[in-house]
Amino acid sequence: MGRFVARRLLQMIPVFLGTTALIFFMVHLLPGDPLAALWGDKAPDPVQLAALKHQQGLDQPLLQQYLSYMGNLLTGDFGTSLDGRPVLDKITDALPVTVRLALFAFAIEIVVGIAIGLFSGLRRGKLFDKGTLVLTLLLIAIPVPVLGFVVQTVFGQNLKWVTPTVQDSNDITQLVLPAVVLGSLSLAYVARLTRTSIAENIKADYVRTAVAKGLPRRKVIGTHLLRNSMIPVVTYLGTDLGNLMAGAIVTEGIFNVQGVGHALYQAINMKEGATVSGFVAFLVLVYLAAGLIVDLLYAVLDPRIRYA
Amino acid sequence: MPDLTEKKTSGDIPAQRTADAPAPKQEKARSLGSDAWHDLRRKPIFVISALLILLLVVIAIAPGLFTSVDPRAGDLRNHYLTKPNYGSFFQADWFGYDLQGRSIYARVIYGARASVVVGICVTAGVTILGGITGMLAGYFGGWIDTIISRVTDIFFGIPLLLGALVILNAFTERTIWSVVFALVALGWTQMTRVMRGSVITVKQADFVTAAKALGAGTTRILFKHILPNAIAPVIVVATIALGGYIATEATLSFLGIGLQDPTISWGIDINSAQKVIRTAPFALFFPAGMLSLTVLAFIMLGDAVRDALDPKLR
Numbered sequence: 001m002g003r004f005v006a007r008r009l010l011q012m013i014p015v016f017l018g019t020t021a022l023i024f025f026m027v028h029l030l031p032g033d034p035l036a037a038l039w040g041d042k043a044p045d046p047v048q049l050a051a052l053k054h055q056q057g058l059d060q061p062l063l064q065q066y067l068s069y070m071g072n073l074l075t076g077d078f079g080t081s082l083d084g085r086p087v088l089d090k091i092t093d094a095l096p097v098t099v100r101l102a103l104f105a106f107a108i109e110i111v112v113g114i115a116i117g118l119f120s121g122l123r124r125g126k127l128f129d130k131g132t133l134v135l136t137l138l139l140i141a142i143p144v145p146v147l148g149f150v151v152q153t154v155f156g157q158n159l160k161w162v163t164p165t166v167q168d169s170n171d172i173t174q175l176v177l178p179a180v181v182l183g184s185l186s187l188a189y190v191a192r193l194t195r196t197s198i199a200e201n202i203k204a205d206y207v208r209t210a211v212a213k214g215l216p217r218r219k220v221i222g223t224h225l226l227r228n229s230m231i232p233v234v235t236y237l238g239t240d241l242g243n244l245m246a247g248a249i250v251t252e253g254i255f256n257v258q259g260v261g262h263a264l265y266q267a268i269n270m271k272e273g274a275t276v277s278g279f280v281a282f283l284v285l286v287y288l289a290a291g292l293i294v295d296l297l298y299a300v301l302d303p304r305i306r307y308a
Numbered sequence: 309m310p311d312l313t314e315k316k317t318s319g320d321i322p323a324q325r326t327a328d329a330p331a332p333k334q335e336k337a338r339s340l341g342s343d344a345w346h347d348l349r350r351k352p353i354f355v356i357s358a359l360l361i362l363l364l365v366v367i368a369i370a371p372g373l374f375t376s377v378d379p380r381a382g383d384l385r386n387h388y389l390t391k392p393n394y395g396s397f398f399q400a401d402w403f404g405y406d407l408q409g410r411s412i413y414a415r416v417i418y419g420a421r422a423s424v425v426v427g428i429c430v431t432a433g434v435t436i437l438g439g440i441t442g443m444l445a446g447y448f449g450g451w452i453d454t455i456i457s458r459v460t461d462i463f464f465g466i467p468l469l470l471g472a473l474v475i476l477n478a479f480t481e482r483t484i485w486s487v488v489f490a491l492v493a494l495g496w497t498q499m500t501r502v503m504r505g506s507v508i509t510v511k512q513a514d515f516v517t518a519a520k521a522l523g524a525g526t527t528r529i530l531f532k533h534i535l536p537n538a539i540a541p542v543i544v545v546a547t548i549a550l551g552g553y554i555a556t557e558a559t560l561s562f563l564g565i566g567l568q569d570p571t572i573s574w575g576i577d578i579n580s581a582q583k584v585i586r587t588a589p590f591a592l593f594f595p596a597g598m599l600s601l602t603v604l605a606f607i608m609l610g611d612a613v614r615d616a617l618d619p620k621l622r
Contacts, residue, residue: 018462026474137611141604143555145562145578146596149585157586239464246467250559254582264473265563276474284465 008295012288019284020073020277024066027277069277078278081267087278090263098252098259101175102244105183109240113187114233117194118226124199132195136188144247148181148254165256178255182247186240193236197229204228231298238294242287344616354612360605368424371417379414379572392590403594407580412591415572416598422561422573423602425484426491427554433492435546438499443538445500446507447530457504460497468494468556476565487557487566495553502545506538513537544614551606558599574599 053059060068072078078087120129139147155161155177166174201207202225210220249261256262260279267275348354367374383405392404392412403412445456468491475490476482510516511534519533560566561575569576574595581591 014458015461015465018458019465022462022466023471023474026471026478137604137607141551141607142600143558143596143603145559145575146600149578149582149592149596153585153589243467246470249469249473250563253563264470276477280466280470280474283467283470287465287467 005296008292012292016284016288017070019288020070020281021066023277023280023284024069025062028062028065073281078282081272081275081278087275090275091260091279091282094258094260094263097257098245098248098261100172101179101182101248101252101257101259102241104172104175104179105186105244106237106241108179109183109187109190110237113190114194114226114230116187117191117233118198118221120191121195121198121229122202122221124195129195132191136191139184139188144181144185144250145254147184148251151177151181152254175257178251178257181254182244182251185247186236186244189236189240190233193233194229197232198225201225201229234294234297238290238297239287241290242283245283245286344613347616348612351612351616353608354616357605357608357612360601361609364420364424364602364605367417368421371421374417375411375414377411377414379410379418380570381410383409385409391588404588404590406577406591407584407588412577412594415577416574416594418572419574419577419595419598420602422484422567422571423554423557423599426487426557427550427606429484429488430491430495430553431546431550433488434495434499434549435542437492437496438501439503439539439542441496442500442503442542443507443530443535446504446538447511447534453504456500460500463494463497466494469559472556472560473563473565476560482566482568484567484571487560491553491556495549498549499542499545502541503538506541507534510534510538540617544610544617547613548607548610551603551610554606555599555603 050059076088078091081087081090116132120126120132123129142150152165156163156165162177163174166178206228207220207225210224215224245260247261248257248259249265251257252259252261253265260283264276264279267279371379392402403416406412406415441456441460445453471494472487472490475493476486479486516529516533519529524533557566558573558575558578561573562579564579566575567573577595578592578599581588581595585592
C-alpha cells in the first residue's frame with residue numbers, strides 16, 4: 001500500500017511539471033502584453049513599462065522566468081498579482097467558498113445521481129427508466145448558463161423560494177441553487193453510468209450466487225451489485241471534482257458567488273497573467289490530487305485490483 | 309494485398325446456407341459500417357436528430373433562405389425590446405427584438421453558423437490529430453507510446469474550460485478560428501486515448517499478422533488494415549463530443565472570452581440578454597432554446613451511432 005502510494009506520487013511529478021509548464025508558456029508565449037493592460041485603452045508609457053517589467057522580472061529570458069516561477073511554486077508561492085497581493089492570498093480568500101460549493105454539488109450528484117441510476121438500472125425498460133433517460137439527456141443538452149438562468153428565474157424570481165443571487169457567500173443555505181446547477185450536468189452522467197453498470201452487472205454470476213444462497217435483496221443489491229457497479233462511476237467522479245472547480249466560473253458568475261471562479265474570471269479580464277497561471281496551477285494540483293484519491297478508492301471497491 | 313480472408317468467408321457463408329436450407333435469400337455479409345447504417349435507418353431518434361442537424365447545416369450555409377432581415381441592423385427608436393409577435397411566421401418580429409432593436413429571429417438564424425462551424429471544425433481537427441497520434445502510440449509502442457502517453461496525461465490535467473480561458477485570453481481579436489484553435493489544442497488528447505486503446509486491441513488480430521506475413525508495408529497495414537477496424541470507437545466519441553464543443557463555445561462566448569461582437573453567436577446573445585432577463589425573458593429564451601436544441605440533436609445522434617456501432621453498450 002505504502003509503495004503504491006509512493007509510486008503514484010512519483011508519477012504525479014512529471015504530469016504536474018508538464019501541466020504547469022504548459023499553462024506558463026500559454027500565458028507568456030501567446031500575444032498580448034500582461035502589463036499593457038494596466039494602462040487600459042491608452043498606449044503604455046515605455047519608460048514606466050520597462051521599469052515595471054524589470055521590477056517584476058518580466059524582462060528576463062523566458063526560461064529563467066519559468067525556472068523562478070517553478071521554484072516559487074514548490075515553496076508554496078503562487079506569484080504576486082499586479083496589485084501587489086500574493087496570489088496565494090487571493091486563492092485562500094476565495095477557496096473556502098468554492099470548495100463548499102463544489103463539495104455541495106458533488107454530494108448532490110453522488111446521492112441523487114447514484115440513487116436515480118440504481119433505480120432505473122434495476123427497473124430497466126420501465127417507465128421510470130425511460131423517464132430517467134429523457135431527463136438526463138435534457139440535462140446534458142442544456143448548457144450550464146442557460147440552465148442557470150432558467151433555474152434563477154423560476155425559483156428565484158417567480159416562486160421566490162430563494163434569493164435569485166447569493167447575498168452572503170458564506171451562508172451555505174444560499175448555495176443550494178448554485179450547487180444544484182453546478183452539479184446537474186455531472187448528475188446526469190453519474191445517473192447514466194450507474195444505470196448502465198447496474199443493468200450489466202445484474203446478470204453477473206456473483207449476483208445469481210448471492211440470490212441463490214438466500215441473501216436478502218437489500219444485501220444483494222447493497223453489498224454485491226452496487227459495490228461492483230461503482231467502478232466506472234468512481235472513475236468519472238475522480239476527474240469531476242476538478243471540473244466542478246473549473247465549472248464554478250460560470251455558476252459563480254450567474255449567482256454572484258465570491259469564489260475562485262469569480263476571482264479567476266476577474267484576473268483573466270484584467271489580463272493578469274501571473275494571477276491566472278497561479279490560480280490554474282493550484283486548480284491543477286486539486287485535479288491531480290482527486291485522481292490519486294480515485295486510484296486508491298479502486299482497490300477498496302475491487303480487491304482484484306492490486307497495488308502493484 | 310486485398311483482404312483475402314474477408315472475401316473468402318463472405319463468399320462461403322451463403323453457399324453453406326443454400327446447401328442445407330432451400331429458401332434463405334442471398335444476403336451478403338455486411339461490414340460493420342453498413343450493418344450500423346442498416347440499424348440506424350430504422351431508429352426514429354436517429355432520423356429525427358439527423359433531420360434536425362441537416363436543417364441546422366442548411367441554415368448555417370444559407371441563412372438568407374430563412375430570413376431577409378439584416379441581423380445586425382438595429383432600430384432602437386421603434387424596436388427596443390419589442391415583444392414577439394408569434395403569429396408572423398418567419399418575419400422579423402416573430403421572436404421579438406433585442407436590447408439594440410435587432411430582430412431576434414434573424415439573429416437566431418444567423419447564429420447557427422458559428423455553432424455549427426465550431427462544432428464540426430473542432431471535431432474534425434481533434435479526430436485527425438488524436439487519430440494520428442493515437443495510431444502511432446498504439447501501433448509502435450515503446451518510446452513513441454511513452455512520449456505520447458505522457459503528453460496526453462499532461463493535457464488531461466487541464467480542465468477544458470480553464471485551458472480555453474487561458475489560451476483565448478491571449479487573443480485580442482477572437483474569431484471563430486481562434487476558438488477552434490483553442491478547443492482543438494486542448495481536446496485532441498481525448499481522441500488519442502480512445503484511438504490508442506482501440507489500435508492496441510486490433511493490432512493483435514490475426515489479419516494483421518497475416519498482412520505482415522504477406523509482406524505488407526507499415527503504411528499499408530496502418531491505413532488499410534488497422535485504421536478501418538479501429539475507427540469505430542473514435543467515431544462514437546467524436547459524435548458525442550461534437551455537441552459538447554458547441555456548448556463549450558457558447559459558454560465561452562457567454563463569459564465574454566469566446567467569440568466577439570461582429571460575429572453572431574447564441575452565446576453572445578445569451579450574455580447580453582441576461583441584463584434584461586426580468587423585463588424581456590424572450591430575448592434569452594430563443595437563443596438559449598436554439599442552442600439547447602442543437603446540442604440535444606448532436607448528443608442524440610451520438611447516442612444512436614454508439615448503439616449501432618457498439619452493440620455491447622445497448
